Amino acid sequence: MTKAPARARPKIFPPPEFPPRKLPMFARMPPAVFAVALGILGLSLALKRALAEAQLPQGLADLAMGLAVGLWLFCAVAYGIKIARRPVVVMEELRVLPGRAGLAAATVGALAVAAVLGFFLPGVARVVLTIGLVLQTVLAVLMIRALMTAPAEGRVVTPVWHLSFVGFIVGALAAVPLGWVTLASVILWATIPVAVGIWAISLWQLVQRIPPAPLRPLLAIHLAPASLFASVAGLLGMTVLAQGMLVLACAITLALLVTGRWITQGGFTPLWGAFTFPLAAFASALLINGWGVAGVLVTVFALGGVPVIAWRVLKMWPAGTLATKTNAATA
Template identity: 55%
Template sequence: MEPARHRPKLFPPPEFPPRKKAIFSRMPPAVFPAILGFVGLGLAMRRGLSSHGFDATPADLLLAMACALWAFASFAYLVKLSRRAGVLAEDLRVLPGRNGLAAATMGGMAVAAALVPVAPHAAAILLVVSLLVHTALTVFSALMACRLSPEARPVDPGWHLRFVGFIVGAIAAIGLGWAALANALLWLTIPLAVAIWAASAHQFRHAAPPAPLRPLLAIHLSPAALFATVAAMLGHDGVATGFLALGTLLLLALLASARWITAAGFTPLWGAFTFPLAAYASALFANGLIWAGTALFLAGAVIIPAILWKTLTLWAAGSLAAKTNAAEA
């Protein structure tokens, strides 16, 4: 009697023609950090032109393009979400997804700031909606993280986006005359940022991040820059000066280690370079350092669109979703 032979597992034949994916079914949240940086560049340009006494029309044109791009990307993600709500939880499980979704709602706050001079009522609605959605995303992602072991949820720079990102809304709030809200956002987020900086420094002493994740270190600059801007706008000059000095130290540290940070070459995580750079340029303008702000803005005017273009190219080619493990509806 012959011994029983192993039968290979049978698989169904591949579909022919292959099934066409629905539009935006795998929209990658990782596109939003670079878009946030582009909106921030427009806001910095508006502030810089005003500081020099020039007409702000060129900045308004740039902001119109940036706001339209944010609206298109947000619409694309809402289309994906409408097909299957579970993609939200799946995107929040991966680092690029968590950071991207936080940047999306922060982008809404930045767009609200851009709209204040031209459409204050629309800006007010967008600001409130963005703050509420950002709160919901922060709570949801925190609850998901609580289910993991401490080893599986280390503090990373992206925590600034989720827990401190509310501070972006303070800029629009000041423009709308909501000083109480802006002050509340400032004083509530400062302790959170300090805690994240301290935890990150403790982790960095024990183990440096791997090369692909090092660009995220640039995110540490954004809270200091935003605090300096908001505090200056609210008249808290001492606080503004202190955080501007901290931001300067962080920027110098990033520049000194730029070669080490970019050792892995371009990745979608390079979007993390964009919004801190724009935020720090705005902080310099807000604190009266006009020529330093101009120099940094000019550098950002080259770097930020280049990173945005590369990111959008990857999205259009369909490879950004694969590179960042975006969920599919």
């Protein structure tokens, strides 16, 4: 009589451990959102000037300015919570290129907020401008420290350096309407040599080697300093300098347009946020310096592109995709 085969015992798996701990709110807030927040702030400033040029009601621009300031404030509070939880995340963010770009856009954004508030609350704008310049200085020092301790490949000059070391010029844009003309002049003449150095080194690097496709959108940042120099010089009455910088901005814009397919070859990434603020700054520069029709047309073009890019980047934030793609630090 054959013995019945023993029935295999069912495998008993241990009960699952506690579910993975959820990160605290804003613990991995990606600083990359500040790039598009800065772009929206710049767009609202350009829209304000474009509507004035077209002699149209300012209500839409005022609404856009309110929304732009609200977006930047929300991002600032979120990142402030992250820093309060673990302050060292700032240095960790500065180790990677998207983090550097995002934090630089954050402090430049504070200066852009001051420029927006200058239309409505000059007293508050002066306070915000002062705080923004302090934050920009602190970030520049931290950036230098991060570069000194980085490996050789991490010390390469990139367009992001404009945001970190030339971004003070946005403070000059805010300072002129507030009556701080001397401050604006000092910032203008102090930042021009820095920008020229970055342009020269970047051009030499571009001739030496082709940047990888995912990083090419950052080349658009080169447009911002020329546009801002033209705007500040125009507000200060330095006509020759303003027109010269505006011609340079037009040349950079033309180069970006001609190479647009090559620059965007890598497809959409969060680094496309680099397109937003330079385009808006170029529109404002045209309007400030009397190129009204061109300025209005560029503003209309920006209205069609900047919000789309901003939305595509911002919607990655709640799902955590943006933090992953930009290597955001965790608090």
